[in-house]
Amino acid sequence: MTLAQKLEPIIGAWGRPPDNASMLAAAAAVAALLICATGRGGSLLGLGPYPIPRRLFLWITGFIAALLSIFYIAFYLRGGPRIIDATTYFLQGRALSHGDFAWSAHDPTASFRGRFLLHRDGVMGGIFPPGYPLLLAAGFTIGAPMVVGPALAAAIVVATYRLAHAIAEDAFGGPHRLGQGHARHDTVETVARSAALLSVVCAALRYHTADTMSHGAAALGVALALEAALRGRMGIAGLCVGGVIATRPITGLAIGIVVAALLWRSRSRARLQALALGLLPGLALLAGAQHAVTGAWGASTQKMYYAMSDGPPGCFRWGFGSGVGCLHEHGEFVAARLPHGYGPLQSLLTTLRRLKMHLLDVASFEPFALLLLAPLIRPHGSRAIVAAGAAIGLQILAYAPFYFDGNYPGGGARLFADVLPIEHALLAIAIARLASRHHVRGVFAAVAVSLAGFALHASFEHVKLAEREGGKPMFEPDLLARASVNNGLVFVDTDHGFGLGHDPHATTKNGVVVARLRQDDRDRLLYDRLDHPTTYLYKFDIPPLPPGAAGAPVAAPVIVPWAPPALGDPLRFEAEAEWPPLSQRGGFAAPAWADACASGSRALVLTPAPIGAVAVATISVPVPEAGRYAVGLRVVQGVSVPFTAPRGSAVVGGAVMIGKTRWDWVDVPGAACADLAERELPLEPPAATLTFEARGGPVALDRVTLKRRP
Numbered sequence: 001m002t003l004a005q006k007l008e009p010i011i012g013a014w015g016r017p018p019d020n021a022s023m024l025a026a027a028a029a030v031a032a033l034l035i036c037a038t039g040r041g042g043s044l045l046g047l048g049p050y051p052i053p054r055r056l057f058l059w060i061t062g063f064i065a066a067l068l069s070i071f072y073i074a075f076y077l078r079g080g081p082r083i084i085d086a087t088t089y090f091l092q093g094r095a096l097s098h099g100d101f102a103w104s105a106h107d108p109t110a111s112f113r114g115r116f117l118l119h120r121d122g123v124m125g126g127i128f129p130p131g132y133p134l135l136l137a138a139g140f141t142i143g144a145p146m147v148v149g150p151a152l153a154a155a156i157v158v159a160t161y162r163l164a165h166a167i168a169e170d171a172f173g174g175p176h177r178l179g180q181g182h183a184r185h186d187t188v189e190t191v192a193r194s195a196a197l198l199s200v201v202c203a204a205l206r207y208h209t210a211d212t213m214s215h216g217a218a219a220l221g222v223a224l225a226l227e228a229a230l231r232g233r234m235g236i237a238g239l240c241v242g243g244v245i246a247t248r249p250i251t252g253l254a255i256g257i258v259v260a261a262l263l264w265r266s267r268s269r270a271r272l273q274a275l276a277l278g279l280l281p282g283l284a285l286l287a288g289a290q291h292a293v294t295g296a297w298g299a300s301t302q303k304m305y306y307a308m309s310d311g312p313p314g315c316f317r318w319g320f321g322s323g324v325g326c327l328h329e330h331g332e333f334v335a336a337r338l339p340h341g342y343g344p345l346q347s348l349l350t351t352l353r354r355l356k357m358h359l360l361d362v363a364s365f366e367p368f369a370l371l372l373l374a375p376l377i378r379p380h381g382s383r384a385i386v387a388a389g390a391a392i393g394l395q396i397l398a399y400a401p402f403y404f405d406g407n408y409p410g411g412g413a414r415l416f417a418d419v420l421p422i423e424h425a426l427l428a429i430a431i432a433r434l435a436s437r438h439h440v441r442g443v444f445a446a447v448a449v450s451l452a453g454f455a456l457h458a459s460f461e462h463v464k465l466a467e468r469e470g471g472k473p474m475f476e477p478d479l480l481a482r483a484s485v486n487n488g489l490v491f492v493d494t495d496h497g498f499g500l501g502h503d504p505h506a507t508t509k510n511g512v513v514v515a516r517l518r519q520d521d522r523d524r525l526l527y528d529r530l531d532h533p534t535t536y537l538y539k540f541d542i543p544p545l546p547p548g549a550a551g552a553p554v555a556a557p558v559i560v561p562w563a564p565p566a567l568g569d570p571l572r573f574e575a576e577a578e579w580p581p582l583s584q585r586g587g588f589a590a591p592a593w594a595d596a597c598a599s600g601s602r603a604l605v606l607t608p609a610p611i612g613a614v615a616v617a618t619i620s621v622p623v624p625e626a627g628r629y630a631v632g633l634r635v636v637q638g639v640s641v642p643f644t645a646p647r648g649s650a651v652v653g654g655a656v657m658i659g660k661t662r663w664d665w666v667d668v669p670g671a672a673c674a675d676l677a678e679r680e681l682p683l684e685p686p687a688a689t690l691t692f693e694a695r696g697g698p699v700a701l702d703r704v705t706l707k708r709r710p
Helices: 003-011 020-038 054-075 084-097 131-141 145-171 181-200 203-208 215-230 234-245 249-266 269-294 301-309 331-337 344-363 366-377 383-399 414-434 436-470 477-482 495-501 521-529
Strands: 117-120 123-126 488-492 512-516 535-539 558-561 571-574 583-585 587-593 602-608 614-622 627-637 653-658 661-666 672-683 687-695 699-709
Touching: 020 054, 020 436, 054 145, 054 181, 054 203, 084 123, 084 131, 084 145, 084 495, 117 269, 117 301, 123 269, 131 145, 131 215, 131 234, 131 269, 145 181, 145 203, 145 215, 145 383, 145 414, 181 414, 181 436, 203 215, 203 344, 203 414, 203 436, 215 234, 215 249, 215 383, 215 414, 234 249, 234 269, 249 269, 249 383, 269 301, 301 583, 331 344, 344 366, 344 383, 344 414, 344 436, 366 383, 366 414, 366 436, 383 414, 414 436, 477 558, 488 495, 488 521, 495 512, 521 571, 521 614, 571 614, 583 587, 587 614, 602 614, 602 687, 627 653, 627 661, 653 672, 653 699, 661 672, 672 699, 687 699
Parallel strands: 488 512, 488 535
Antiparallel strands: 117 123, 535 558, 571 699, 583 614, 587 602, 602 699, 614 687, 627 672, 627 699, 653 661, 653 687
């Protein structure tokens, strides 16, 4: 291992530009350095005898930012949303374009339920707040949801300019500051344009205005809210804060406190009323969406989802304690970082990891980002700088009680990305103060540093994003179009593919119904209930790399005609397909790899929390028609579950109840699969309720079989 490889976890990757995008950034950095050396970029910054008009400048920079985000979609995302959160936002936006926060889940519901989707009482919806999906819905309405991000990119440039202008007016506005009259105007305008340029070349913002994540929308709302509050326009500030709350509630809390503090200084009842009225639409949107999905006013979709899908109970929360950290969604992270729970020390370490990543996000070169501290350390009595610093500090503090880093390649420290426009404004202030006599040179030197930082350093993170998980979106409508698939039923085998492809309003007659491949008799039941449509299988297989090959494997997805095999005798229903369960208490149920005797080497594992207690989960079993059935169960004994205490000498047992009929067994370590005795039961469609119980330790249910009796 080379020295550079050893240091990479500390200083990140450095090297020659790894791709065409980074080489173009390197060339642009050289051009910016040439402008810096000659000092002839004043017209772009609004200086000199022939300055570019403000409106033209904003049109140019906004257009370039949007174009770069479009380029990011094509080059790094390779055509569409990539991470699982982004695909769920995509699905929520599509549903909302039909006017639905939640939608009906057709039987068998396991063909449509899954990760980041909350299901209750036949209704299903995504778990994320509705603010950003509402913007995506507008994109779906015009048939181009991916243009929403680039449009946000252009808007963020304008908002960053306006925010920096407001801060600079306050920072450079007094007689003891940089100047008066034309000199002051030039300084303020140059600062505002500098911040806009820093926004354009910010690689982290290019990602967050390309993938369908909510941080770009939140960043726009934060910038507009702070600028409006600084100018005393509390009605607009309230609308923006409400929009941020409906998009990212914790971020909304942070910027809301800053806006409230600015309002308190003015002590104006009229402004207070304007702020309160402005907040109402965002709050109403969030409350209505949460109610539609959860069925209860004031309930959180995310908390309810994790209560039904993960554990230990209460694992997903904003706060501290021994039970914080969800073992199914974030199990490896919890085992490595939070073995004894989430306390002040763990919170500090989590925040430091986020800050380390965020330093790269600001300007693609960590040391340069530290310049934004300069105006914060010496604000010179500027109320606007203090407010900007408070907004950044509160953003950091607001997420400190949340246990999961949330960092990933390309997206960086995404929980802090919402304040990037504020940081770019403060960077521009710092440049104006440190290079006051050579302001133009200082601005273009900063742009050059940011571009070079991306070319030689930050681009390696974006390459990782491009290459991860098969190197492309897990569902591509173009593939269906090339195969002339315009209607019918398409099965997919990934959560990402389902989020990208499923349309809750589609039918097999006028469109494509996308469902989850379960590889059991659920697939045939769905096929039969949809009246035998033309059916396809969308396969997203990631081939292994040939020996000695460099890089990451790239998937070659295909869509092939396929029909589910005829119903078996007996019918076979995999238990893990019913995750998330309908309800759970005393522990959590989750799919897990099991011994080879289990169908597909997977089973539904129910784990008591704490180990030694009793856990209960409720799932459903599809029933094709009314009648008497011989019901069989296969359990996997001696299952080992990561991140749980060893069973020791405790007696571990399980039970299953369907109706009033109960099966009990004692788990035997190392005994592999066991088929429990069949019981004959009367069952009614569309599904029977199965109650699964674990006592003393984790137990695993592989499958349920139904055999029709005359």
